[in-house]
Amino acid sequence: MIYKAIVFLPLIGFLIAGLFGRKIGDRASQLITAGLVTVGAILSWKVFGNIAMGGGKDSVHVLDWVNSGTLHFAWAFKIDTLTAVMLVVVNSVSALVHWYSMGYMHEDPDKPRFFAYLSLFTFAMLMLVTSDNLVQMFFGWEGVGLASYLLIGFWFKKPSATAAAIKAFVVNRVGDFGFALGIYGVFALTGSVMFDDIFANIGQFQHATITFLGHDWNAITVVCVLLFIGAMGKSAQLGLHTWLPDAMEGPTPVSALIHAATMVTAGVFLVARFSPVFAFSADALHMVTIIGASTAFFAATIGLVQNDIKRVIAYSTCSQLGYMFFALGVQAYDAAIFHLFTHAFFKALLFLGAGSVIHAMHHEQDMRKMGGLWKKIPFTMAVMVIGNLAITGVYPFAGYFSKDTIIEAAYLSDAAGSQYAFVMGVAAAFLTSFYSWRLAFMTFFGETRADHHTFDHAHEGPWVMRIPLAVLAFGAIAAGFLGHHYFVGEGASTFWNHAVVVHGGEEEHIPFAIKESPFVAMLLGLLLAAWFYLRKTDLPKRTAETWEVLYDFLLNKWYFDELYDFLFVRPAFWIGRFLWKRGDEQTIDGYGPNGIASAVATIAARARKLQSGYVYHYAFAMIIGLAAFVTWFMAHGAGL
Template sequence: MIGASSLFTVAVFAPLFGAIIAGLFGAGLFGPSIGDRGARAVSVGLMVLATVCGLGALSGALSQGSPTLAVPVSDWIQAGGFRAPWTLRFDMLSVEMVAMVTLVSTLIHIYSIGYMSHETNPVSRFFAYLSLFTFAMLMLVSSDNLIQLFFGWEGVGLASYLLIGYWYDRPSANAAAIKAFVVNRVADLFFMVGIALLFALFGTVSYDNIFALVPDHQAAMYHLFGTDMRAYEVIGVLLFIGAMGKSAQLFFHTWLPDAMEGPTPVSALIHAATMVTAGVFLLARMSPLIEFAPVTKDLVVLIGASTCFFAATVGLVQPDIKRTIAYSTCSQLGYMFMACGVGVYQAGMFHLTTHAFFKALLFLGAGSVIHALHDEQDMFKMGGLARKLPVTCAVMWIGSLALAGIPPFAGWWSKDAIIDATFIAGTGPGYYGWLLGSLTAFLTALYSGRLLFLVFHGKPRDAQLAEHAHESGPVILGPLVVLAIGAAFAGAAFAPWFIGGRQAGFWNGAIFTAPGNAVLASLEQVPVLITLVPTVLALLGAATSYYAYVAKPELPARLATQYGSLYRFLLNKWYFDELYDRIFVRPYEAIARLFWHVGEEDIAEGVPDGIGRLTSGGSMQLVRVQTGSIAVYAFTMLIGLVVLISTFLVFR
């Protein structure tokens, strides 16, 4: 087992060394420059090493029965009686995430070699950011305590800011990077309070110590807002709000579509296997606590289902190919949270894993299209590209079928398991999740088909653009083929281990299921008709997309005109950005201007300036008294003497 844990350690830290070497030596900041080519080679080479070690650690963990180990790194933080060591947690939840993150990230690194080949900005900086982002995510999923997790949590936030704003000469990219950073910081404030309350309640930040003490504090209460609330519910909600920010759930979702301003490999890395999945991982990791917070679980289902449906409706009308896929990410994350809300964390992790394959495939496939069309992203200017981009078209079909949940592709196995779980849970929020989850299955297939038919089929809408389209090179297509294999077969291959007969031995305590939670065990008991509902709706959605965009291509425009208000409502993303602008941004700007003009200019700068002017003016008046005339001085002294004697006589 020592060998597997050592491989695990190398997998976690290899991207860090890649980021340091590419960042510091790519441009020659410290010593001789290795240039962009050297930075690419080092970054990709160390990511390949990380993937080999990550998969080796996964194989070793499986052969040894999925044990739980602590791999010490350093003492890190010691302050009085508080101690937070830097320790890697080696259990199946961490090992599976490390293997998946390193594999997908490596494919994105390789893809970036071709995609960024014509970039004028320093590519060494881009690869350094990619590797740094990967390391931060690996630190998050391999953490053994909450402080270490928060370190990785903030690390991916910082790296996402750098990657989204990579094209810093574009105002839109800068605005998107700042928006992602600020929105996540708002959610992170709640997360920090949740961590602080956990430490106050349990006296430790170590996972093992917290989980061991959970049964002893179930009766703990907080008096908030004039009422008593269970401590676990308060902490659970705070942790969930933190997860909502990272995973772009409803109300905190506005940053994710704008993140498309970054290069396409960034979109794939953020949306597929790393940053946005951190919230789902957090709930799975904290399952021993969340399982004893039923109100929190119900809230998770409600938010997840609402996000699922909301994002799908917006994805129906987006003209931008990357934004359509971005909203599908929001929607699929809603499914994962629904699974956690009904206590089937294993199904949530299953969908997280299959989603990593087909979502990375879709983003990188979209990048291949954009690359072929000289950075054009409007789908209504495309069409008929299947003949020019046959490989890209084929893999995009595979990714879209997996996303839509069409059997036997990967998404069908994991997404339908979640929808079945919400039904078998038998709760009000569960039925709400089943209804919206099923409706979303129809919408997902509809907008997936819309993307395929608008981009690859029919007649070219811009003949000149289509004429110059060309298939990408092998360095771009290679990762797409590998991901397509995962999108096609990962569901059937992983189902027995994640949610099937082998799941108990596979997870081996890495995910906790409360004694009264029998949802996972009852998945096989879902009525056949209920099981078929999402699949039938997905097939109907695919058929509807064919009818609307191939058989009757004039239909969408006619419907958009006929139902103009609804179309504008969806196109403007339910007006969340406009609402937030009125509620938060404008008042904040008004307050900022008030502090600027009144607080800074009038008070902070005005008072010292006024005192200076008063002193200067007074001194100028005093100078006039110094005339050099003895008669004036004697007269002044006489006046002073008179004033002094008069004052003494009056007040004696």
């Protein structure tokens, strides 16, 4: 019963707020949805204690679903350590976001709708992480996509918000198409969509092939690549990442929920869940490693020059997801999920902290119009500095344990692409430190660049916004050293209990220089950011002018949007207009309903002219008709 309560309480909250929000009012809608998700979060921690810490597993049958030929599966929950970790992450962050939103959205007129969408998103994510078969996972996968569309476009009267929501929806459909093909491929190969059946039998198909374009491909590799394409879409990996920065158009609590702990980590969860399948495809793992490492570096370079406080953190999310994926690629699945766990706390903290800054600055998001805010919002400054210490990997904060474990796992691995991942990981650590401290220095320190009215009236948010920040700050401090022993340390094998493969790296054999390289990179980034934004404040502008081409390249996000616009968007619009104007209007409508209607109208117009009202016209028509009738009768009678 406890598992059903965890999953369905957010659904109940969604239905109450969505259907009856106007009747029960704003306050009741907020309290009901936040309260139900909070109960789910408390129960999730209880499950974490029983399953993850207690070394247990469970399976819960909800209802029979499909039984058609050889395809049969039920709606059921697969509860193991991986699920327990995800339940804690999803429900805890969601509960804190719900409470935080009460303060952040207090002026919005559509609060019941917003809180209903938050709860729907939470339910869909819980469906995804508790699934025990691919179809159920796909149901949750698409539910998350729908809810994210609704949340990103929540302020639908803003053209930029609706455009961002559509972009997120369309880009994710590209990845979802790959995921759907992967599901079909798994069923064609193994005859099942149930996880336990797939994992138990996949080994016998390691030499099976699929013929495509006249070439034989390893079947498991094809399936893994297709599943990974689905993961790339949801987790915004290089190539399918363009939706994520634009998603900042949604309210800031949405950014925290989507980009910290839930939607963007769905791809990481998918690959981790299918680790027994990926283990049979070195090529697929190589692809995961290269794309993950490239994403970690690529997104970090863009974060260096962004001026919107939320976009900096968004590209940070993209970069951190790259770390998780290259950890999966070198088969350090435990390290990847550990970073997912710690990242949820410090990234939600940074997003909600940014929301407090925006709230204090009357919705201003440009860091060039901030500065000196530590005097006005010292609590927000303190928690965001904690978030920075965690994400940049300062001991003993959370990121130090999880991110360094990933970098060390890449160095120790002998898998293809692992050394590339190690180099990119260290480089991204340097860039992460620079842009994170750049954000802090531009926002909180130095002389203020805000207008006097805005700066004078800046103030901390209400307690309902500050308490979630304090809880997340504690997580950003403690999650790393409290979880290290269990997630990746000596207790990992017992903790994971075969939910994922434990990498078991021998960190003691790593050279001192390699082990300390992330710390050195972090320190260099911090010192460089301090030099640029505290000591020589004219240096950023002069550097941008000196390296104008490189600066524009990074500011324009490597021109991915422009490239996709040229390759895909414009041709799609051209084809659409051609089919609309030539195909639909001129051909189908022209010769179809519009053509027939036009012909009838023309004939009717000409016939109407016969009714002139003059008697001699009617007499003439009668004579002509009589003559025609006599002629026909004579011809017929003569046998002609």
